[in-house]
Amino acid sequence: MTNTIDTSRLARPSGIRTIALGDLEITYLPDGAGGLKPRGWFADSTAEDWAANPHHLDADGMLVASFGALLVAQGNRALLVDAGLGPLEAPGPPGDPVFGPLRGGALLDSLAEVGRSPSDIEAIAVTHLHPDHIGWAAKVDDDGRPVFDCPVVLGEQEWTERAPNEPYGPFQEQFDALEPRVRTVVPGEEVFPGVEAVASVGHTPGHLSYRITSGGHTLIVIGDAMHSPLQIGRPEWSAAPDSDPTEAVRSRRELIESLREPNTLGFGVHFADVVFGRVVDGEAGPVWQPLP
Numbered sequence: 001m002t003n004t005i006d007t008s009r010l011a012r013p014s015g016i017r018t019i020a021l022g023d024l025e026i027t028y029l030p031d032g033a034g035g036l037k038p039r040g041w042f043a044d045s046t047a048e049d050w051a052a053n054p055h056h057l058d059a060d061g062m063l064v065a066s067f068g069a070l071l072v073a074q075g076n077r078a079l080l081v082d083a084g085l086g087p088l089e090a091p092g093p094p095g096d097p098v099f100g101p102l103r104g105g106a107l108l109d110s111l112a113e114v115g116r117s118p119s120d121i122e123a124i125a126v127t128h129l130h131p132d133h134i135g136w137a138a139k140v141d142d143d144g145r146p147v148f149d150c151p152v153v154l155g156e157q158e159w160t161e162r163a164p165n166e167p168y169g170p171f172q173e174q175f176d177a178l179e180p181r182v183r184t185v186v187p188g189e190e191v192f193p194g195v196e197a198v199a200s201v202g203h204t205p206g207h208l209s210y211r212i213t214s215g216g217h218t219l220i221v222i223g224d225a226m227h228s229p230l231q232i233g234r235p236e237w238s239a240a241p242d243s244d245p246t247e248a249v250r251s252r253r254e255l256i257e258s259l260r261e262p263n264t265l266g267f268g269v270h271f272a273d274v275v276f277g278r279v280v281d282g283e284a285g286p287v288w289q290p291l292p
Contacts, residue, residue: 005290007055009273010229014066016110019265019276019291022215024194027071028267028275029110031084031135035062035092035100041227042237053230056272062100063228065270067132069107069124070221071114072195072212078116079192080124081210081221082269083107083148086135098240107136108147118148123183125153125191127223128204129162130241131170133269138174146181153191155199156184158206168241200225200255202248203241209255218264225251227270229288232256232279256286265291 013033019026038050041063050057058064070081085104092100111117124137139147159182164172185191187199187208200209203224210221225248226232227239235252238245259266259279266277266288274290281287 005274005292009290010055011058011064012273013064014068014271014273014275016113017276017291018114019219021212021217021219021265022194023074024212024214025071025073026212026219026267027073027114028066028068028269029071029080029084029107029114030066030068031086031107031110032067032102032104034065034067034085034102034132035060036065036227037061037096037098037100038063040097041240043240044237045234049230049234056228056230060100064272065227066272066275067102067104067135068110068269069136070267070269071111071116072192073116074193076120077122077193078120079195080121080148081195082126082133082223083124083137084135085132086139088131088135102132104132104135121148121150123151123153123192124148125195125197125208125210127154127209127221128158128207129154129170129175130168130204130224131174133224134170134174134178138170138177140177146177150181151183152178152181153183153185155197155206155208156186157201158204158208159184161205200251202244202246202251203239204243207251211258216263218261220255220259220264220266222255222266222268224270225255226268229268229271229274229277229290232259232288233282233285260286 087105
């Protein structure tokens, strides 16, 4: 990390943040946040690693993970990438080695704050099927109607290999709510003008990232291939939920190389309050340079 930013951003959730990318307006919409126990989440990390990076931990010693969605707007057209955790709050199981408290539920308010409603969204492209990415996509109202009544786009392999009720997976009722609206894609397919699905498996069997291109500029949506900007310099750190750590490391290395390309930005949904940034060369290798 550079020392030119307010380091408090590294340990607090992000608010609404907007960037321009060519003729696209791209906005992070917060839904909530969670606390992750750093050495439980990243089992390959050491006490020395965190002692050297104290600004990444909050006052309770937690790694702060933002939860939310990315709004990609082109005039009147709008896509969401991921859909937050949904209206859920969990205190964190006592003694759990991985999770602290988690909370969601703010996405609709965030969407309204930027002048949009669920009916404006023509599709939701999800990176993978974990609950903090499909929360609002799977949410139905009291009459059984989807809150976002639009197609839900995801990787074909991710849907084929879905498994409910795993330790980090969604519940069967979430799959049931999604199924009528699911549209599967394979890497290389365009899901919205300028938005292409990119394979980044390892966190889950069919995890996708997304490459957004407009006006000669690129934004790479990392998804859960990485959970912390520290992984830019430590791609060997796998997260507790990674289904295939070897593949996850390979995907991270590939994404980092893509992020080093000219005119390329990145979006890390869980990167505290530094969700938008670029990869630059630091003294010891690549680092995440947050946008102001």
